[in-house]
Amino acid sequence: MSAPSLNLGQQPELLDRSKGITIVAGPCSAESEEQVLQTARAIDQIPQVSIFRAGIWKPRTRPNSFEGVGVDGLRWLQRVQKETRLKTAVEVAKASHVYESLKFGVDILWVGARTTANPFSVQEIADALRGADIQVWVKNPVNPDLQLWIGALERLNQAGITRLAAIHRGFTAQERTPYRNVPNWQIPIDLKRLLPDLPIICDPSHISGQTDYLSELSQKALDLAMNGIMLETHIDPENAWSDAKQQIRPETLKELISGLHLRKLENGAAPDSALERLRHESNAIDYELLEILARRMQVVEQIGLYKKDHDMTVLQVQRWKQVIEDRLQKGTKLGLDGQFVQDIYEILHAYAIKIQSDVIND
Ligand code: PEP
Numbered sequence: 001m002s003a004p005s006l007n008l009g010q011q012p013e014l015l016d017r018s019k020g021i022t023i024v025a026g027p028c029s030a031e032s033e034e035q036v037l038q039t040a041r042a043i044d045q046i047p048q049v050s051i052f053r054a055g056i057w058k059p060r061t062r063p064n065s066f067e068g069v070g071v072d073g074l075r076w077l078q079r080v081q082k083e084t085r086l087k088t089a090v091e092v093a094k095a096s097h098v099y100e101s102l103k104f105g106v107d108i109l110w111v112g113a114r115t116t117a118n119p120f121s122v123q124e125i126a127d128a129l130r131g132a133d134i135q136v137w138v139k140n141p142v143n144p145d146l147q148l149w150i151g152a153l154e155r156l157n158q159a160g161i162t163r164l165a166a167i168h169r170g171f172t173a174q175e176r177t178p179y180r181n182v183p184n185w186q187i188p189i190d191l192k193r194l195l196p197d198l199p200i201i202c203d204p205s206h207i208s209g210q211t212d213y214l215s216e217l218s219q220k221a222l223d224l225a226m227n228g229i230m231l232e233t234h235i236d237p238e239n240a241w242s243d244a245k246q247q248i249r250p251e252t253l254k255e256l257i258s259g260l261h262l263r264k265l266e267n268g269a270a271p272d273s274a275l276e277r278l279r280h281e282s283n284a285i286d287y288e289l290l291e292i293l294a295r296r297m298q299v300v301e302q303i304g305l306y307k308k309d310h311d312m313t314v315l316q317v318q319r320w321k322q323v324i325e326d327r328l329q330k331g332t333k334l335g336l337d338g339q340f341v342q343d344i345y346e347i348l349h350a351y352a353i354k355i356q357s358d359v360i361n362d
């Protein structure tokens with residue numbers, strides 16, 4: 001697969017992490033003119049927040065629930081633009097949403113998680129946006145598929161949208177977890193590695209699904225060098241028409257923001273600083289580790305040859321059980337996390353099986 005590349009042009013100053021972080025707040029859904037304006041006025045009093053979000057068209061899991069106020073909400077957002085210093089952002093899921101939002105002068109559009117998962121819908125949005133000069137954010141798809149996320153960004157970029165950002169809102173999980181959507185932090189980290197200039201905003205509200213983990217998730221996002229956070233904020237969360245459990249009041253948002261600690265991206269480490277010495281040491285250990293891994297795989301191959309000569313199966317269940325139990329015990333004694341040891345050995349074993357299957361059938 002070819003390495004992704006985006007023509008990002010001049011990024012909005014708002015998302016320049018070296019100048020601070022961008023905070024987006026507002027209700028899950030616009031419900032009434034009063035609710036939108038009261039919430040926006042309260043958020044406007046929090047200087048760190050620069051963008052007001054509100055869902056106008058809502059993707060609901062089941063039919064016959066509240067599906068958004070539609071175009072009326074865009075008029076209320078125009079009042080927010082006039083009466084506060086906040087920029088506005090809405091979710092678009094099809095071409096007509098794009099045309100209406102552009103007509104009413106919304107500042108930023110975002111593509112929702114369910115939409116990102118569908119390339120036909122993303123392409124329809126991209127085609128509707130052709131020639132528009134607007135900032136567009138792309139939420140991760142509901143399933144943990146980095147390529148699908150990148151693909152959506154590429155479709156928009158190929159339609160001429162250069163002011164792009166990604167929103168990390170967590171992923172659907174099979175197993176039960178404390179979160180509504182598991183964060184899988186490794187996915188946004190990989191996105192940052194592949195597209196270092198693309199700003200990423202974290203959406204702790206949709207990761208958490210409740211108000212409990214919002215502070216710790218927000219802090220984690222900042223510690224992972226993300227460019228901003230989006231927090232669903234409502235003047236009366238208990239009576240919200242969608243996502244009532246995860247929305248916070250403007251006062252709570254203010255408190256949450258004041259508890260965040262913004263660390264430096266780079267410390268401009270001098271060559272003789274403690275950080276550079278430790279990095280040097282860590283590099284040297286990695287090289288040793290790679291040599292050891294190469295030696296281990298050579299031994300694995302020789303074991304494969306022995307199994308071939310003696311007509312033995314590749315998988316030796318008893319032996320594998322003993323290995324994992326022994327390594328877990330030894331590893332944890334050395335202070336390593338048990339899950340970490342288990343994960344490493346599962347990867348080593350999977351590759352050993354692959355190598356030996358090739359040897360045996362050669
Ligand atoms: C939302 O932001 O309200 C929303 C519907 O989010 P997501 O697309 O992440 O589910």
Ligand code: MN
Nearest residue numbers: 028232242243
């Ligand atoms: Mn929501």
